[in-house]
Amino acid sequence: MNSCSVIYVIAALAALLQGCSMLRSAAVPALASIDDSRLPRAETAASIPGLGPCTDNPDRTLRLNAAHPVTVLVHGCYGSSGQFRGLAQVFAFHGQQTACFTYDDRAALDVSAGELAASVDRLVKLLSVSGPGPVVTVIGHSQGALIARRALTSARPVIGYDDTRLGLVTISGPFAGIAAADACGSPVVRALSLGLIAPMCRLGTGDKWADITYASDFIRNPGTLSQQVAGHLKLDTDERGSCRRLLDGRCVEDDLTFTLDEQRHPVVDRDAAATVVEVKAGHVEIVGDQRVAPVKLIAVLQQNGIIRPTAPERSAAFNRLLWDVYRDPAFATITGPLSSGLAITRGPLPFALIERSE
Secondary structure: OOHHHHHHHHHHHHHHHHHHHOOOOOOOOOOOOOOOOOOOOOOEEEOOOOEEOOOOOOOOOEEEOOOOOEEEEEOOOOOOHHHHHHHHHHHHHOOOEEEEEOOOOOOOHHHHHHHHHHHHHHHHHHHOOOOOOOOEEEEEEOHHHHHHHHHOEOOOOOOOOOOOOEEEEEEOOOOOOOHHHHHHHOHHHHHHOOOOHHHHHHHHHHHHHHOOOOOOHHHHOOOOEOOOEEEEEEEEEEOOOOEEEEEOOEEEEEOOOOOHHHHOOHHHHOOOOEEEEEEEOOOOOOOOEOOEOOHHHHHHHHHOOOOOOOOHHHHHHHHHHHHHHHOOHHHHHOOOOOOOOEEEOOOOOOOOOOOOOO
């Protein structure tokens, strides 16, 4: 293997690792509980593989009320259930139940999607023991968006029952493939590396390496959504000019992970169930971390019936929650759902996904 080939392999691997590492949000302390005082009384306790509370509590038992809808949150690369604790708190404040899906970050995305589909199937059947179950909505961020949509495609077995209604929300998903992984899917690089690019890419990210490139079957053939999916809210983030970390008023770490071109896909965007919304926000900013509350995401989810509206008389309490959970100093200026920076490019979802199915 000549020196030129070595350079191509090393450069490709470095780019791939960088592309995944950019998904890592700042470390979040392990938080073991969620305030459930506004949630419906839990009447069912169950252990479902892959699903658990949106915390880092080692007890993964789900405690739910089967008469009410459940939102399943799917994290991205290097994520965890605990990283969605804040968003789960937002749902809980509005009286809505959540569960978080945890998966092997290095597994093939189709494998993770199959595991998610099986978990949601068991959840739906758990909620339907005493009659038609409520709507289950799956929300995936970043890599989790790819897994969430794939789990709900028509190629999968029916989830729950034929009349089960499902909702889907994807956030900042690289449906066109991750640009940083282009070298892994390039025939030219494969030739120049004398075939070593594949094992190097697998070394860097695991079996999923073959799914995240522009040339993969996973990306080129995303499939159509199952007829059980009543609506797909696809939220694309324009991450240009975003900043994850400031130092002395200067941005020292940007919040740009995926371009709009990486997030757009003609088959996904034109699906009959899809509503595409574009938001000016950074990749971590949109879902929030310990420095910034996800006010733009909350606005979109409220506008589309995923999160219930915040009653005006409860705005002050909601602001306090955003401060307690995210320590975002901007909470004091939030008096209700924000709408700035949003551009809806297709019509609203066909129904409010928070409503109980008939």
